[in-house]
Amino acid sequence: MTRLAMTRLELRDVRKSFGALDVLSGVSLDVREGEFVSILGPSGAGKSTLFQLLTGAIKGEGEMRFDGAPLDDHGGRFAFMPQRDALMPWRRVIDNATLGLEVQGMKRRAARLRVAPLFAAFGLAGFERAWPAELSGGMRQRAALLRTVVQERDMLLLDEPFGALDALTRAAMQRWLETMWQANRWTALLITHDVREAVLLSDRIYVLSARPARVVAEVAVPLPRPRGGSAALAREAAAIETGILDTLLGETNSPTGETR
Amino acid sequence: MAVVFDPLREGGISSPRNPLVNSEDRDDGQSPPQKGRSAFAKTCTNLAPAGISFALLLIAWELYACLGGIAPTVLPAPSRVLAQAWENRAALAENTLPTLRATLCGFACSLAAAFILSVLVDFVAPLRRALLPLLIASQTLPLVAIAPLVVLWFGFGLLPKILLVALVTFFPMMVALVEGYASTSNEIARMLAAMGAGRRRIFWAARLPSALPYFFAGLRISITYAVVGAIFAEYAGAAKGLGIYMLSAKNNFRPDLVLAAVAVSSALTLGLFGLAVLAQRLAMPWERAGREDGPSSKGRP
Numbered sequence: 037m038t039r040l041a042m043t044r045l046e047l048r049d050v051r052k053s054f055g056a057l058d059v060l061s062g063v064s065l066d067v068r069e070g071e072f073v074s075i076l077g078p079s080g081a082g083k084s085t086l087f088q089l090l091t092g093a094i095k096g097e098g099e100m101r102f103d104g105a106p107l108d109d110h111g112g113r114f115a116f117m118p119q120r121d122a123l124m125p126w127r128r129v130i131d132n133a134t135l136g137l138e139v140q141g142m143k144r145r146a147a148r149l150r151v152a153p154l155f156a157a158f159g160l161a162g163f164e165r166a167w168p169a170e171l172s173g174g175m176r177q178r179a180a181l182l183r184t185v186v187q188e189r190d191m192l193l194l195d196e197p198f199g200a201l202d203a204l205t206r207a208a209m210q211r212w213l214e215t216m217w218q219a220n221r222w223t224a225l226l227i228t229h230d231v232r233e234a235v236l237l238s239d240r241i242y243v244l245s246a247r248p249a250r251v252v253a254e255v256a257v258p259l260p261r262p263r264g265g266s267a268a269l270a271r272e273a274a275a276i277e278t279g280i281l282d283t284l285l286g287e288t289n290s291p292t293g294e295t296r
Numbered sequence: 297m298a299v300v301f302d303p304l305r306e307g308g309i310s311s312p313r314n315p316l317v318n319s320e321d322r323d324d325g326q327s328p329p330q331k332g333r334s335a336f337a338k339t340c341t342n343l344a345p346a347g348i349s350f351a352l353l354l355i356a357w358e359l360y361a362c363l364g365g366i367a368p369t370v371l372p373a374p375s376r377v378l379a380q381a382w383e384n385r386a387a388l389a390e391n392t393l394p395t396l397r398a399t400l401c402g403f404a405c406s407l408a409a410a411f412i413l414s415v416l417v418d419f420v421a422p423l424r425r426a427l428l429p430l431l432i433a434s435q436t437l438p439l440v441a442i443a444p445l446v447v448l449w450f451g452f453g454l455l456p457k458i459l460l461v462a463l464v465t466f467f468p469m470m471v472a473l474v475e476g477y478a479s480t481s482n483e484i485a486r487m488l489a490a491m492g493a494g495r496r497r498i499f500w501a502a503r504l505p506s507a508l509p510y511f512f513a514g515l516r517i518s519i520t521y522a523v524v525g526a527i528f529a530e531y532a533g534a535a536k537g538l539g540i541y542m543l544s545a546k547n548n549f550r551p552d553l554v555l556a557a558v559a560v561s562s563a564l565t566l567g568l569f570g571l572a573v574l575a576q577r578l579a580m581p582w583e584r585a586g587r588e589d590g591p592s593s594k595g596r597p
Binding site for chain 2: 091
């Protein structure tokens with residue numbers, strides 16, 4: 037189904053360097069409607085730089101298209117979820133969730149009415165009036181995701197959303213996100229350096245090399261969903277994970293970075 | 297205000313909340329955090345040691361002054377200071393009001409100026425480079441030398457006091473605000489920009505609230521400077537006020553009245569400090585929420 041869906045985001049040979057430091061050396065990728073795509077790469081490979089290019093925080097070279105048109109108006113397309121939750125400690129959870137809508141010009145009251153019904157699905161019911169400091173790490177990440185999805189942008193950009201969580205909470209959050217994604221079919225681009233997370237969540241994975249980053253492999257994950265609790269899928273998933281790990285480690289171990 | 301410990305809500309041994317067993321959310325059944333013991337009781341407990349040591353100091357002083365055979369014109373006992381303060385309460389009150397007025401007016405001016413300038417400096421980088429050295433230089437002026445000059449220039453009225461209080465308190469407030477803005481998390485600012493927020497929106501939504509803890513730290517420090525600044529200004533010349541009252545009491549060989557005025561000014565300072573703390577609590581309710589709930593949120597996945 038997703039195979040036939042139309043391409044939304046299209047990057048062709050996107051490059052970025054900071055002075056003499058090449059960060060991205062020609063990254064090309066596509067994300068289709070309703071597809072969950074991951075960008076997997078070693079730390080410091082320039083994955084976050086790619087998101088900064090997409091959100092318009094920095095400028096680079098190469099072609100970036102959205103729905104076939106050049107990407108000029110960055111703000112209208114993407115809802116961005118940063119690495120740490122970036123919840124504002126001085127806003128109650130519900131007012132953190134409404135932040136994006138308020139920036140879009142919606143009145144806070146209307147934004148609250150719009151956001152409130154979603155709290156249950158995000159496991160935050162009863163915590164609308166709590167302060168972020170009163171939430172656990174997992175709850176904070178769910179609140180941050182809630183703040184991201186209510187913006188109703190065309191595409192979600194998730195920058196290592198679970199990187200700061202402990203292993204158990206991370207595993208729980210990954211399964212939860214898969215369930216949420218299945219129910220909503222957001223078009224999503226996830227940055228991660230966690231191979232298992234990428235395989236669990238993605239339809240396709242782009243494996244990046246170490247800096248300067250380029251795509252060294254594109255891996256389709258044709259496993260049926262939900263993948264989270266299924267023991268039968270575990271072996272197939274493990275095979276894909278091993279393949280990706282070999283690619284990644286081969287990349288980082290080779291002194292020239294020219295394995296493939 | 298501690299949160300009532302509820303073992304069922306904690307991630308303890310008997311906890312049913314294991315994220316591996318079930319990825320479904322278990323937070324639904326939880327009640328939001330509840331507030332327990334009263335803040336008043338806790339404050340009393342916290343202040344008790346300080347109160348005891350203060351009382352001991354007074355008792356030692358009293359004994360030394362009474363049994364040491366020291367003339368009350370040199371070192372009056374606390375009891376005498378208290379009695380004289382009560383006897384002269386009308387004069388003390390009459391002189392406290394102008395000091396309080398000068399302090400509050402001066403401090404209000406200083407706050408307003410610090411806020412406006414800090415915002416300007418935050419938005420216009422060249423202004424920052426032009427103004428900050430000047431402001432730092434203003435802090436090198438010795439108050440002892442400046443106070444009489446300001447009185448000479450602006451007379452014995454309220455204005456020179458306001459100016460001196462502002463001079464003493466403006467810089468710490470300004471620095472607190474500027475540093476507070478700079479403490480804004482990059483991640484929050486970047487996220488707001490990605491949402492489409494402009495420079496001004498980012499300032500109001502993120503930079504200003506981020507500066508609040510710094511602002512209140514600065515407020516607590518400068519409010520104490522403010523009273524000292526007002527008294528100093530009065531010392532240099534005034535018709536009424538605690539400063540001039542202390543000066544004339546000293547000249548009349550009445551150290552008991554000097555100390556009475558000192559006690560009043562200390563009480564004034566403490567009162568204003570308390571107000572600053574109260575204002576912080578009211579303005580930043582999330583600050584205590586985090587501290588109180590620290591341990592009890594650990595069990596939530």
